[in-house]
Amino acid sequence: MEERKTILVVDDDVMNRMIICSIFDADHDVIEAGNGQEALERIRSINRRISAILLDYMMPEMDGLELLRILRMSHLVQDCPVFLITAEANSEVTRQAYELGVMDVISKPVVPFIVRRRIESVIELFENRKRLELTVNEQAERLLSQSERIIRLNYGMIEALTTAIEFRSGESGAHVRRIHDITLYMLENTILGDGFTGEEKTQIALASIMHDVGKIAVSDTILNKPGRLTEQEFEIMKTHTTEGARLLSQIPQLRELDAFKYAYDIALHHHERWDGGGYPEHLAGDEISVCAQIVSLADVYDALQSRRCYKEAYSNDRALEMIVTGQCGVFNPVLLEEFMRVEKALRPLVAGGGDE
Amino acid sequence: MSEQLLELLEAHGVAAKEAAERLGGNCALYLRVLRRFTEDRSCALLCEAAVCADAHKGLLYSHTLKGIAANLGFSRLSELTQAQCGLFRSGDTQEAFALTGDIEAECSRLTALLEEVNGQS
Numbered sequence: 001m002e003e004r005k006t007i008l009v010v011d012d013d014v015m016n017r018m019i020i021c022s023i024f025d026a027d028h029d030v031i032e033a034g035n036g037q038e039a040l041e042r043i044r045s046i047n048r049r050i051s052a053i054l055l056d057y058m059m060p061e062m063d064g065l066e067l068l069r070i071l072r073m074s075h076l077v078q079d080c081p082v083f084l085i086t087a088e089a090n091s092e093v094t095r096q097a098y099e100l101g102v103m104d105v106i107s108k109p110v111v112p113f114i115v116r117r118r119i120e121s122v123i124e125l126f127e128n129r130k131r132l133e134l135t136v137n138e139q140a141e142r143l144l145s146q147s148e149r150i151i152r153l154n155y156g157m158i159e160a161l162t163t164a165i166e167f168r169s170g171e172s173g174a175h176v177r178r179i180h181d182i183t184l185y186m187l188e189n190t191i192l193g194d195g196f197t198g199e200e201k202t203q204i205a206l207a208s209i210m211h212d213v214g215k216i217a218v219s220d221t222i223l224n225k226p227g228r229l230t231e232q233e234f235e236i237m238k239t240h241t242t243e244g245a246r247l248l249s250q251i252p253q254l255r256e257l258d259a260f261k262y263a264y265d266i267a268l269h270h271h272e273r274w275d276g277g278g279y280p281e282h283l284a285g286d287e288i289s290v291c292a293q294i295v296s297l298a299d300v301y302d303a304l305q306s307r308r309c310y311k312e313a314y315s316n317d318r319a320l321e322m323i324v325t326g327q328c329g330v331f332n333p334v335l336l337e338e339f340m341r342v343e344k345a346l347r348p349l350v351a352g353g354g355d356e
Numbered sequence: 357m358s359e360q361l362l363e364l365l366e367a368h369g370v371a372a373k374e375a376a377e378r379l380g381g382n383c384a385l386y387l388r389v390l391r392r393f394t395e396d397r398s399c400a401l402l403c404e405a406a407v408c409a410d411a412h413k414g415l416l417y418s419h420t421l422k423g424i425a426a427n428l429g430f431s432r433l434s435e436l437t438q439a440q441c442g443l444f445r446s447g448d449t450q451e452a453f454a455l456t457g458d459i460e461a462e463c464s465r466l467t468a469l470l471e472e473v474n475g476q477s
Contacts, residue, residue, distance in 0.1 A: 013420050015389045015396070019427055022385050058419040087423035090445070109426040112380050 004028050005051035005123055010039040010067065011085070012059040016108070020054055020085070023112045024119075036062025036070070043076050050080050051123045055102075057086035057093055065093070068100040079130060081122045085110060154257060155206065162209045165216050168223060175302060176209040181349045182298035183208040183291075189345070190338035192290050199258070204291045207262035211270045211295050214244025226309050241268050241280045265289050270296045273329035285332075293335050300328045301339075302350045316347060358383035361473050365429075368469050375429030387473070390428060394470050398424065399463040406456040414453060415444040421459065433462045 007024050010033045011017045021030045031046065033039035036059060043050065053071075057064040064084055071082070081103040086093070094105050103122050106115055163173030184205035187193035193201055215223060218240050222233045229237055244267030254260050269283060269292035276284030278296075304319035314322070320343065322328055324336065331339075339346075362383065365372035376386040398420045405413035422437035424430070436459045443452035 013396070013398070013424055015392045015424050016427060018385070018389050018392065019379065022379070022382065056423075058416055060416060087419065087426055108423045109375070109378060111378050 006031065006046070006048055007119075008033065008039060008042060008050050008053045010034075010036065010053065010059070010064070011056035013056075016056065016085075019110060019112070020115070023110075023116050035059040036064065036067030039067055040070065040076075043071075051126070052119055053080060053082040054085050054106075054119070055082055057084055057097070065096055065100060068097065068102065072100055079126060081119075081126055083119060083122075085115075154253065158206070158210060158254075162213060165212060168215070168220065175306065176212070178302050178349055179208050179211065179295060179298050180205045182302065182346055183294050185342070185346060185349065186294045186298070186339070189342050192294055192335060192338055203257075203259040204262045204266075204294075207259040207266050207291070208295045208298070210244070210248060210263045211266050211299060212240060212244065213247055213267055214240035214242065216247065217243035224309050228310065238271070238279050241271055244268065262291050266292050266295045268292075270299060272296065274332045275330040278329055288332075293332055296329075297323070297331055297335060297339055301346070304328070305350050358387065361387065361476060364473060364476075365469070368465075369432055370466070370469070371429035371431050373429075375427065378427075386428075390470050391474055393424065393428065394467050394474070396424065399460055403456060403460055406453045409449070409453065411444055411449045411452070414449070414456075415441060418444065418452075418459070421463075430462075430466055433459065433466065436462060 004027065006029045008031050009017050009020045011020065012034050014034075017032050017034075021032065024030050028051075031042055033042050038061075039053070039055075040062075055064045055067065062070075064086070068082065070076075082101065084094075084097045084102045084105045085108060086105065087108040097105055104118060106118065159173075159176075162176045166173045166175055184201060187196060187201040187204060196204065218237055222229065222236055225233065245264050248254055248260065248264050248267055254263070257263075268280070269288055272278035272281065272283045272288045272292060273296075274285060274288070274293075276282050300323060301319060304314045304322060305316060307313045320340075323331070324340070362372040362376060372386070376383050379385050379389075398417045402414060402417040402421065405411075405417060418437050418440045422434065422441055425434035425437055436455055440452050440455045440459065443449075443455070
């Protein structure tokens with residue numbers, strides 16, 4: 001072995017230590033201890049890694065097995081092979097030593113070339129294992145960092161796409177971020193979030209920002225028309241739900257994201273209503289997923305309090321009145337009840353800060 | 357010179373050649389370790405344990421002597437300490453301590469022999 005290693009020899013007899021040290025001192029740094037207590041002091045005071053411990057069993061002050069127990073409990077020498085070198089023929093001692101994690105038991109009288117071979121082989125094995133672990137950890141970290149970069153890029157692309165659509169509607173892109181925040185708050189603070197894991201809630205909130213992505217397929221004339229849409233124009237506007245779902249399903253990279261199934265569902269169903277009076281599929285009640293229900297309420301809540309090309313911003317009171325009286329369609333009563341319970345906390349998240 | 361010393365030790369019942377062989381034929385190291393034996397206190401401590409009838413210490417020092425004897429080729433001492441350790445383990449403390457005299461005598465004999473060897477080396 002090319003590199004000098006540090007080996008700790010623990011034996012109460014100086015002659016045994018001399019013999020063992022003579023085996024290693026040409027190629028390694030050997031430190032000695034006369035008993036378990038001394039060994040602990042050496043291990044604590046040394047500022048370099050110990051590559052192997054050669055341990056006698058019977059010693060005054062603290063015997064080899066006691067030292068092994070302390071080392072094991074205190075994790076003082078993790079990943080360091082320990083060898084019991086003993087004149088003890090008692091198999092119970094050997095069993096206990098192996099149970100306490102010794103690598104090998106070597107009998108006295110020692111045969112130097114055998115001891116050297118056995119110990120250096122194990123040291124080499126441990127060094128290789130450590131190198132391998134280090135390489136695996138480095139690779140895992142690199143992969144994790146790459147995958148985090150990809151996720152950030154995906155999120156960035158999603159945000160860029162949805163913001164671009166909002167700009168087309170004459171908005172700043174803040175609406176989608178507010179929908180994200182309201183959706184996440186509802187999931188985390190109401191019973192509607194029950195049954196979802198933390199990660200699922202994060203994915204649903206991310207998916208919510210893509211709810212209006214289908215508006216890319218709607219012409220600027222309709223999208224930015226001041227005032228009321230004609231029946232025909234409204235029919236075209238309604239296609240942003242189906243077009244959104246179609247668009248999302250045509251992006252292969254998006255289909256691989258955990259958020260995709262939620263994004264697809266939300267884009268398609270965020271205008272459905274509890275009584276079946278929504279569009280495009282006229283789903284009713286529990287046919288509409290919880291995430292689509294939450295996003296549709298969040299969308300209405302924020303849109304009512306925002307200025308749009310076709311209307312001024314309503315006050316918080318007026319917006320709530322319109323929601324509760326069903327002027328924006330009928331919502332799930334449980335959703336409404338939970339929404340009203342936490343609405344005050346949602347005000348800072350919406351356009352105009354809920355008049356506050 | 358080393359060869360003669362090994363022969364002398366062999367003549368007095370020490371398996372010196374085998375012990376030196378185990379140390380990779382390093383006679384200098386073997387003789388250096390032998391010198392240390394004359395300063396070793398394990399036998400004296402074993403005798404003290406016998407006086408106090410302290411079986412725990414008796415086993416500890418007998419065991420230490422057993423390891424030294426095996427390493428250095430002290431065949432007779434090795435046999436005696438092995439027997440004594442066995443008796444301590446089986447709980448025959450009295451019989452175990454009864455061997456202390458023989459062990460002390462063997463250690464004295466070896467010490468005298470090693471002093472002679474040291475004088476010649």
